Amino acid sequence: MHALKKPKAIRIAILWRTRRMLRKGGAAARKFMPARSSLSNVIYWVVIGFLFLPLFVLVLYSFNSGRQATWQGFSFEWYQKLVMASPELWRAFLNSVIIAFGSAMMSTIIGTLAAVGTARYSFKLKSFVSTMSFVPMILPEIVVGVSLLIFFAGVGLKLGLATVWIAHTTFNLPFVYLLVSARLEESDPSIVEAARDLGANEMQILFRIILPMALPGILSAFLTAVTLSLEDFVITFFVTGPGGTTLPLYIYSMIRFGVSPVINALSAVMVAGTVLLIYPMRNFLKVFAAR
Amino acid sequence: MKGADVDIVGVSKFFGSFQALKNVSLSISKGEFFSLLGPSGCGKTTVLRLIGGFEEPDSGTIAIEGKNVIGLPPDKRHCNTVFQSYALFPHLSVFENVAFPLRIRKIPQQLVREKVMRYLSLVQLEMHAAKKPSQLSGGQRQRVAIARALINEPSILLLDEPLSALDAKLRQHMLMELDAIHDKVGITFIYVTHDQQEALSVSDRIAVMNMGEVLQIGTPRQIYENPATEFVARFIGETNVFSLKILSIDGTKIYGEVDGLGPMFVDDETDAKPGETVLATIRPEKIRISADLPNTNGGRINVLHGIVAEPIYSGFQTKYVVQLDTGMMVTVYRQHANWSEGIPDIEWKDEVYLSFSASDMVIVEMHEQ
Amino acid sequence: MKKQVGLYYSLPQIMWLLVFFAAPLGIIIAYSFLKKGLYGGVEPQFSLEAYTAMANPNILIVTWRTLKMSVIATILTLLIALPCGYSIARSQNQAMRLFLVIVPFWTNFLVRIYAWIAILGNEGFLNDIIRALHLRSESVQFLYNQTAVILVLVYMYLPYAILPLFSTIDKFDFTLLDAARDLGASRFQSYVRILLPNIKSGLVTAGLFTFVPIFGAYAVPLLIGGKDSYMLGNIIADQLTKTRNWPLASSISMTVTILTTGLVFLIAMRKPREQKQVFDADPGLITPVASGGR
CATH class of the missing domain: 2.40.50.100 (RNA polymerase II/Efflux pump adaptor protein, barrel-sandwich hybrid domain)
Structure with missing residues (x-):
């Protein structure tokens, strides 16, 4: 299911990145330093309560019988409906998966090539490439969505799955480029020199040395791209057309035009999936976030 | 006998289930250069942090100048610390680092200037007042930390392995300088180190510690010539x-x-x-x-x-x-x-x-x- | 020859971004200076109409409101995130505490918005409780106002602020706080005079990560807000799809772009040393942040 795919992808991405971190040596352990400020701890737990409240409410209502939001009794009705009677939802889910993997694939190929190019060689447009790759990240999503919509209309591209794929590839590119570049920059340049010294040519260096070394970065970039794509709502909203409904768009239409409690069940499944799949890797989160 | 400046009686300290200090008693006289010597993890830094007020003992009493200081926060104790990492404030200049305690006490600018420069000259750093800590060498940072700790005119200076980040040659030199500063200001120095040579060469008295216990207290000569236990004998020389x-x-x-x-x-x-x-x-x-x-x-x-x-x-x-x-x-x-x-x-x-x-x-x- | 190799590698990306990023951006810049077409689209005729139209009090009000709401939401977020980040950084169990922050954050964006509707709605959780406790017999209108939008925006972007703050505070040398206390500072003084100046880069990053997406918010005000909480993002979408005034949609988009990217560059350029920290804000951090919000 959608909810199950996403965190798994991230987990693998994190695992790779974590290994790298551990090799570099993480922050020193602070075993003997208890958190003294109790006020900050109180605030932390209140915030956690705040962050979890909506998830709790969703799960609660997903077991509610009856259409009303008011509690009317326990039931599995909506879970049954979710599985049995929602062909449109499954269509949207399938679209999401297609777009996610398609756009991740494309952006990983293009972005990795560019990262290799800028990390290994210096050329005139190098700083242009790295700056340009970074700008789309800081633009508000709405601007990206609107400009793409106007662009597609201008060149006469019919809105649909294809335009969604293009848009997703575009906003994934900067992330792929950054992740792979970071990975490449960490590697010791003398390794490449050593390979050349031992008689490898450019192509052999690329395929036998650089790409294998960057593989963890490439993999985590790919999975990050999959995640970003599965999550996106705003940009997709603008560039989608007939046949291009993704899961977030489907949820949106459910919210807008008649809430069916099926959405509670769907959300609860997605929440549960997130929790179940992030929990085993909680120990890696620190290294992940502490970079 | 000038009377005890720091009196630690029967102090124990736990971190979780780990007992860092086991019934430690020490009496340090006024003006003494007193060293706590032991391998890493022996509890010597914990003793220092207890005196400084960064930790509270689980049992036992600590008195400074005859007054019980249990429960008193660090800013209310008449002692200052030179931290192992120096803990210089990276965003402040050398001058402002040394001036920090005076700023906290809202001392007028004119007095601050005068006093900071006096203490900077004590450690021969007047020339570097405007620099940031990152622009100083290890030895200079060390001296800033000392000047900053001294400017409040504490009655006790706590030094937590202050030389461990320096290279061997500089360490020798700084040790001599520390000794000279001690002679000049005449206050009690409590010096934590794992280096027996350092401890032997500058201390009036040394307490050798291991695994949370004080094994022997004595002058450097006593400790070296007449070690009380096998551990002391093997650890010192x-x-x-x-x-x-x-x-x-x-x-x-x-x-x-x-x-x-x-x-x-x-x-x-x-x-x-x-x-x-x-x-x-x-x-x-x-x-x-x-x-x-x-x-x-x-x-x-x-x-x-x-x-x-x-x-x-x-x-x-x-x-x-x-x-x-x-x-x-x-x-x-x-x-x-x-x-x-x-x-x-x-x-x-x-x-x-x-x-x-x-x-x-x-x-x-x-x-x- | 080697000079060319790097360029060849980068060529696909350059092309892709030129066509699907730079060109669309160029088009909206161009459109913003053209005349509005009768049925959407544009007339090929230079005009500043789209910019003068922004002086329309309605749009000015929304611009001001967007700015105000973004600033309020960002400040609230930072105020809450700071002690949280500190608490995680000083915790013995950082992994668990991060996990608890990240779970809601990785839950689908729309699911979370929907959850707030389920809480705040007239038939929602909160009104359920109010009725159950017999505080009021009629349901209270929590949704569709500015307060609700700010609440949900803060909710959405809290982790964006907590993560970079945690990351910076975790690198902070806590003995500096001990040193400050030792030198006579009270606990509060040690935070204000020592901690805050040393985690400035984290605060700036957290502020940007929060402010930029909030300023361009679309979905939250659309679904949570009412007429009084429309933000620029909503106006842009309306001009595009309802009023079909593409030049105006373009000019507002340009304004939003210039304001946000301008802010980023301004803050980044102000101190060359901090630029690195903002922009190199390494992918590890940006990634989870971005993955939660789309």
Whole structure:
């Protein structure tokens, strides 16, 4: 299911990145330093309560019988409906998966090539490439969505799955480029020199040395791209057309035009999936976030 | 006796289930340069943090200048700390780092200037007042940390391994400077270190700690010449330890036997009875090494025979590791002053005799395991 | 020859971004200076109409409101995130505490918005409780106002602020706080005078990560807000799809772009040393942040 795919992808991405971190040596352990400020701890737990409240409410209502939001009794009705009677939802889910993997694939190929190019060689447009790759990240999503919509209309591209794929590839590119570049920059340049010294040519260096070394970065970039794509709502909203409904768009239409409690069940499944799949890797989160 | 400045009585401290301090008692006099010496993890830094007010003991009392300070936060205690990492504020200049305590007390700018410059000149850093800590060398940072800790005119300065981040040469130099500053300001210094050389060369008194316990308190000479326990003997300098079975005791004159080596004379006080086994130690520099059998003149001199397993030349002296007939290794230092006496050089695999006086031997407490 | 190799590698990306990023951006810049077409689209005729139209009080009000709401939401977020980040950084169990922050954050964006509707709605959780406790017999209108939008925006972007703050505070040397206390500072003084100046880069990053997406918010005000909480993002979408005034949609988009990217560059350029920290804000951090919000 959608909810199950996403965190798994991230987990693998994190695992790779974590290994790298551990090799570099993480922050020193602070075993003997208890958190003294109790006020900050109180605030932390209140915030956690705040962050979890909506998830709790969703799960609660997903077991509610009856259409009303008011509690009317326990039931599995909506879970049954979710599985049995929602062909449109499954269509949207399938679209999401297609777009996610398609756009991740494309952006990983293009972005990795560019990262290799800028990390290994210096050329005139190098700083242009790295700056340009970074700008789309800081633009508000709405601007990206609107400009793409106007662009597609201008060149006469019919809105649909294809335009969604293009848009997703575009906003994934900067992330792929950054992740792979970071990975490449960490590697010791003398390794490449050593390979050349031992008689490898450019192509052999690329395929036998650089790409294998960057593989963890490439993999985590790919999975990050999959995640970003599965999550996106705003940009997709603008560039989608007939046949291009993704899961977030489907949820949106459910919210807008008649809430069916099926959405509670769907959300609860997605929440549960997130929790179940992030929990085993909680120990890696620190290294992940502490970079 | 000037009276105790810091009085620690029966202090214990737990971190979770780990007992960092076990019933520690210390009494430090006013103006003393007092060192806490021990391997890492022995609890010496914890003692310092308890005095500084960064931790509270689980039991026992701590008094500074006769006043109980338990529960008093660091900013209310009349002592200041030089941190191991110096803990200079990276966003403030050298001047502002030193001025920080005065700013907190809202001292007028004119006085701040004057006082900060005075303390910077004490540590010879007037020239660097405008720099950021990141622009200073290790030794300079160290001196900023000292000036900053002194500017509040504390009655006690706590130093937490302040030299550990410096290289060996600079460390020597800074040690001398610390000593000079101590003489100049005349307040109590409590100095934490794992380096026995540092502790021996500057301290008035040393407390040797291990595994949360204070093993011995004394002057550097007492600690070195008369270690109380095997741990102290081994931790401060090098030593050779023999398991001695006592055969007879006459006052401080002990006659015993070391398994495989034969009889041995030791002059020291002991509570042990004949028939018991004790640990007898001898420092490497107190052993004479020679190619010929030395003439003992019937005195209380012990002579051992062995083969040089490893001669280590180090300029001012040579360290010999000698393998005795029993296989035991004994370390001997030979000062090169002797070479001018025309004694033939001793080399690897040479047969040698080791001789040492009974009065140089010390009986130490066995280390509990 | 080697000079060319790097360029060849980068060529696909350059092309892709030129066509699908730079060109669309160029088009909206161009459109913003053209005349509005009768049925959407544009007339090929230079005009500043789209910019003068922004002086329309309605749009000015929304611009001001967007700015105000973004600033309020960002400040609230930072105020809450700071002690949270500190608490995580000083915790013995950082992994667990991060996990608890990240779980809601990785839950789908729309699911979370929906959850707030389920809480705040007239038939929602909160009104359920109010009725159950007999506080009021009629349901209270929590949704569709500015307060609700700000609440949900803070909710959405809290982790964006907590993560970079945690990451910076975790690198902070806590003995500096001990040193400050030792030198006479109270606990509060040690935070204000020592902690805050040393985690400035984290605060700036957290502020940007929060402010930029909030300023361009679209979905939250659309679904949570009412007429009084429309933000620029909503106006842009309306001009595009309802009023079909593409030049105006373009000019507002340009304004939003210039304001946000301008802010980023301004803050980044102000101190060359901090630029690195903002922009190199390494992918590890940006990634989870971005993955939660789309």
